[in-house]
Amino acid sequence: MRRFFYGIILQWKMDLRSKNMLITCYLVPLLFFVLVGEIFLSVMPWTKETLIPTMTIMGVCMGAVIGMPPSLGEIYRTDIRKMYKAGQIPMSYGVLSSAAASLIHLMILSGIICLSAPVIFDVSLPEHLAEYFGKVIVFAAVSLSIGAAIGCGILDQAKIPMVSQMVFLPSIMLSGIMFPAGYLPKTLRMAGGLFPASWAYRWITGEGSFMENFLPMCLIFAVMCVLCAWRLRSLK
Amino acid sequence: MNPVVTIKDLDKQYGNHKVLNRLNLQIYQGEIFGILGMNGAGKTTLLECMEGLRDYDSGIIEIQGTIGIQLQSASLPSYIKGKEAVSLIAGWRKIGKDNEILREMGICELEEKIYHEMSTGQKRRLHLALALIGNPDLIFLDEPAAGLDVEGQILLHQQIRQLKQRGKTILLASHDMREVEDLCDRIMVLYQGNVLFCGTVEELSRKTGACYQIQITTAEGIKKYEAKDIEGSVLKILEDCKKRQLKIQDMQISRGSLEQHFMELMKGEEK
Numbered sequence: 273m274r275r276f277f278y279g280i281i282l283q284w285k286m287d288l289r290s291k292n293m294l295i296t297c298y299l300v301p302l303l304f305f306v307l308v309g310e311i312f313l314s315v316m317p318w319t320k321e322t323l324i325p326t327m328t329i330m331g332v333c334m335g336a337v338i339g340m341p342p343s344l345g346e347i348y349r350t351d352i353r354k355m356y357k358a359g360q361i362p363m364s365y366g367v368l369s370s371a372a373a374s375l376i377h378l379m380i381l382s383g384i385i386c387l388s389a390p391v392i393f394d395v396s397l398p399e400h401l402a403e404y405f406g407k408v409i410v411f412a413a414v415s416l417s418i419g420a421a422i423g424c425g426i427l428d429q430a431k432i433p434m435v436s437q438m439v440f441l442p443s444i445m446l447s448g449i450m451f452p453a454g455y456l457p458k459t460l461r462m463a464g465g466l467f468p469a470s471w472a473y474r475w476i477t478g479e480g481s482f483m484e485n486f487l488p489m490c491l492i493f494a495v496m497c498v499l500c501a502w503r504l505r506s507l508k
Numbered sequence: 509m510n511p512v513v514t515i516k517d518l519d520k521q522y523g524n525h526k527v528l529n530r531l532n533l534q535i536y537q538g539e540i541f542g543i544l545g546m547n548g549a550g551k552t553t554l555l556e557c558m559e560g561l562r563d564y565d566s567g568i569i570e571i572q573g574t575i576g577i578q579l580q581s582a583s584l585p586s587y588i589k590g591k592e593a594v595s596l597i598a599g600w601r602k603i604g605k606d607n608e609i610l611r612e613m614g615i616c617e618l619e620e621k622i623y624h625e626m627s628t629g630q631k632r633r634l635h636l637a638l639a640l641i642g643n644p645d646l647i648f649l650d651e652p653a654a655g656l657d658v659e660g661q662i663l664l665h666q667q668i669r670q671l672k673q674r675g676k677t678i679l680l681a682s683h684d685m686r687e688v689e690d691l692c693d694r695i696m697v698l699y700q701g702n703v704l705f706c707g708t709v710e711e712l713s714r715k716t717g718a719c720y721q722i723q724i725t726t727a728e729g730i731k732k733y734e735a736k737d738i739e740g741s742v743l744k745i746l747e748d749c750k751k752r753q754l755k756i757q758d759m760q761i762s763r764g765s766l767e768q769h770f771m772e773l774m775k776g777e778e779k
Binding site: 360 | 585587588597622635
């Protein structure tokens with residue numbers, strides 16, 4: 273356990289040294305938050321109530337699906353994997369330490385958005401903060417499982433950013449955070465159900481019951497974990 | 509002497525291509541053992557089978573004691589520092605912190621240096637340091653000097669000799685004949701998965717029937733001779749120079765390099 277904790281802290285520090293994670297987990301989401309937040313409130317003032325969840329979901333999704341996979345590709349598609357094996361480091365170490373470190377980054381990002389939105393845009397904080405952040409953690413974990421599946425599963429390291437974009441863009445467009453999901457055709461609404469962002473947005477904004485939103489995310493998480501485990505086994 | 513490594517009838521195949529063919533080998537404690545061969549001979553596959561990094565089809569590999577591994581192509585996360593890499597590996601090997609290893613290797617400057625900012629030589633020395641964590645009994649080195657400049661190679665060879673003095677057993681795979689000739693007590697030559705030769709360099713030169721190389725320097729310049737009978741040939745050369753009243757300025761006699769013996773062996777096999 274201690275070794276994993278050391279690995280998580282180490283990965284977190286390496287992420288900060290790496291420009292990639294700083295850009296995808298902090299800079300771009302926060303820039304998006306400031307710019308698009310301003311646009312949303314000008315064009316659609318009623319989105320004030322959902323600004324914080326919207327920007328949080330966008331930021332978490334970006335960090336998990338675009339930010340994390342390249343670092344996994346670096347571990348599992350290069351000689352780092354052999355080096356880890358020679359050093360008796362288990363195959364799962366790379367993905368678990370990266371995911372845990374990324375979760376910390378994403379929660380820091382969520383905290384920054386949540387605390388700065390009232391100051392910048394004069395919006396209200398979520399009513400029950402502990403419950404809100406609990407839901408964000410669940411969403412972040414599910415999104416990171418998708419990022420992990422991409423990072424471990426895609427054979428060609430150069431294709432990882434492309435696949436990440438292919439998952440990220442529909443997640444955002446079909447989730448209801450950019451515009452109400454009710455405006456979408458039925459097929460696209462159903463397709464949105466494949467992505468955790470849709471369920472997380474409903475859950476955080478109070479639409480639908482706990483089980484209606486939580487179970488699909490659990491299913492997505494379970495499927496992604498199985499895919500990761502299978503891939504790591506084949507890499508071993 | 510008890511063997512530290514025993515390999516019996518080791519077989520490894522990739523598809524239809526046999527990489528290791530009923531290979532038998534013993535390595536003894538405290539020796540530096542070299543593995544030579546052309547590209548594709550099976551050197552890295554053999555090492556990786558011994559290291560436990562690659563499965564093999566059949567046979568037995570027995571290793572006494574703990575092992576340390578320096579891979580031919582190794583890498584670490586780009587943004588890890590030297591001391592962090594040591595702590596990471598030491599932690600997973602259940603050795604606890606081993607911060608002294610970098611000092612012992614004389615590479616303290618790498619403690620705070622980030623991996624992607626290190627030169628090739630620094631990375632190689634860090635990889636060697638990582639292989640030595642936990643003071644292993646047997647150390648595998650796969651092309652340890654690849655990519656190093658002359659100074660780096662000299663330092664590395666000094667470190668390898670120091671490891672031998674400390675009683676370590678070293679298994680070295682290399683293309684560099686001079687490196688193998690300088691360092692190794694015994695060598696093995698692999699060819700298409702088979703052991704062509706296993707023994708000392710002396711034994712190899714006797715096996716290939718290699719000649720002595722004689723080089724003399726006179727006023728007429730440098731002349732080179734090959735001779736199987738060293739005494740007879742040297743006397744003949746001296747007599748010849750005396751007849752022609754040529755003063756010998758320098759004379760060098762060598763058994764021939766490992767590279768020459770190796771090429772003789774390969775020629776014989778290709779016939």
